[in-house]
Amino acid sequence: MRFHILVIALFCCGSAESRKVRGISSSYKRFYREKKSFLCIDGSKLIPFEQVNDDYCDCADGSDEPGTSACPRGRFYCTNLGFRPHYIPSSRVNDGICDCCDASDEYNSHVRCQNTCWNLGQRERAFVEGQMRTLDEGLRLKQQLIEEGVLLWREKQAQLRELQQVAEDLQIKLEEHRRKKHEADRFKEQTLRALKGEDSAVKPENTLLNRNKDESIAPDEVKAEVVPVHGEERRLSDDEAGIKDAHGAPGTMSSEDPHLKAADRVAEWEATNLKKVEEAYETVNMEISDLQKKLDIDYGTDWEFLFLNGQCYKLTVYEYLYTLCPFSHITQKSTAGTEVSLGVWGMWAEPAKNRYNQMIYENGEPCWQGGSRSTTVTLTCGTETALRSVKEPSKCQYIMDFQTPVACQPVLKQRGVHSEL
Incomplete structure (x- = not known):
């Protein structure tokens, strides 16, 4: 008789123990130590301990039924030894579908689930190891790109400084060529006035082409004029002065007049030079603007991007x-x-x-x-x-x-x- 009582007692204790631990994580086991009463985890209600996992929901937070589907807000903990543990809604317990890889959620259903945790764990471990290898290699390559980024940044900064220096030099040249063009235009204007004989106030020493006593301009004087070309002073050649024996008499207003043609050529020469310098100055400034825009972008703390x-x-x-x-x-x-x-x-x-x-x-x-x-x-x-x-x-x-x-x-x-x- 005593033997039968002992067997029944062990069976009951085993049942209570199974109700106590099923669906509970190790961190929550302290709340489910078998005693006379159980306090709902939210503190809302005190119930007899035998009502835990009895398939009836007593606690509003569902904490008295961690191993059954009785509570709508309940959660079942899958231990999944060998893989990742996780919670599932308690409504999935004993529903005929294996949600836990260790099959612990289908302990009282017609379905017989295989424990697949070890295989899943192996696959995940291999995946994580592959990710870590990728991360290690990526970090190594990243360090190389950071070093390249720093060098490239310094190179871009040096390029910017060079362009800014070129722009400053071109600015000086631009002012110089503007002055030369102004002088060439003035030379042309004075030549035209001298040929017309209209401006008696213009003194010979103030004109770029001195007039003879008969108010004419000698071809030799045109050749002898000193003009600035490419930053150097030189005398006009025969071709530049436009001196030809077949031209009309001195002092004529013909467009073929050698003196006027010489002045036109000088003005045209300086205008061409000025235009080239202006175009170069504009191009350099556009390059500076584009480079500054690129350097203003945030490429990361170490310019890695x-x-x-x-x-x-x-x-x-x-x-x-x-x-x-x-x-x-x-x-x-x-x-x-x-x-x-x-x-x-x-x-x-x-x-x-x-x-x-x-x-x-x-x-x-x-x-x-x-x-x-x-x-x-x-x-x-x-x-x-x-x-x-x-x-x-x-x-x-x-x-x-x-x-x-x-x-x-x-x-x-x-x-x-x-x-x-």
């Missing part, structure tokens, strides 16, 4: 070819050849955790019956730099996955596989 400037990356998705040119623009080209802008470089998105995680490209081509197209580019860690995917989750709003080593971030500890493994 600088190498992306001037590069473009392509990806074909169905009938479209997408082109991402970081810090510049994004386009979409159809097989028919039509190309549309999906946005131009705007800014970093600046999420809370990582400032250099997302790029925003705005003000693309207008969308039919909508606003302008725009694209968000998410940067992910990888051992190569490539455009990985393009999606359009909402009308004319695109998202891209862009992989690059400079997006790799060091981690303090390995994530993914639980310590219980």
Whole structure:
């Protein structure tokens, strides 16, 4: 008789123990120590301990039924030894579907589940190890790109200083050529007045071409004139002075007059030189402006993203070819050849955790019956730099996955596989 009583007692204790621990994580076991009463974890109610896991919901927070589906707000804890533990809604307990890889959620159903935790754990461990290898290689490549970025930044800064010095030199030359052109124009004007004999107030020593007593201008005087050319002073040649024996008498107003032709040639020469210097000065200033705009972009704390400037990356998705040119623009080209802008470089998105995680490209081509197209580019860690995917989750709003080593971030500890493994 005593033997039977002992067996029954052990069976009852085993049942109570199973109700006590099923569906509970190790951190919550202290609340389920067998005693006379059980206090709901939210403190709302005190019930007899035998009502825990009795398939009837007594606590509002569902804490008295961690191992059954009685409470609508209840949660069942899958231990999943060898894989990742996790919670499932208690409504899935004994529903005929295996939700826990250790099959603990189907302890009282007709389904016989296989324990797959070890296989799943092996696969996940291999995946995590692969990710860590990728991260290590990505960080190594990132360091190289940081070093290249620093050198490239210094090179761009030196280039800017050189261009600024060239601009200063051209500014000096520009003023000099403007002065020379002014003198050439004045030389031409004085020559014209001398030929006309209209300005008696103009003294011979003040004209670039002195007149003879009969108010004519001798050809030798035209040849003898000293004019500034290429920063040096020299005398006009016969051809430049336009001296030919076949020309009319001195003092005539013909357009073929050698003296007037000489003055025209000098003025034209200086005008040409001035135009060349002005064009060179404008070109250099445009290069300075473009370079300053590039240097004003935020390329990361160590200029690690600088190498992306001037590069473009392509990806074909169905009938479209997408082109991402970081810090510049994004386009979409159809097989028919039509190309549309999906946005131009705007800014970093600046999420809370990582400032250099997302790029925003705005003000693309207008969308039919909508606003302008725009694209968000998410940067992910990888051992190569490539455009990985393009999606359009909402009308004319695109998202891209862009992989690059400079997006790799060091981690303090390995994530993914639980310590219980």
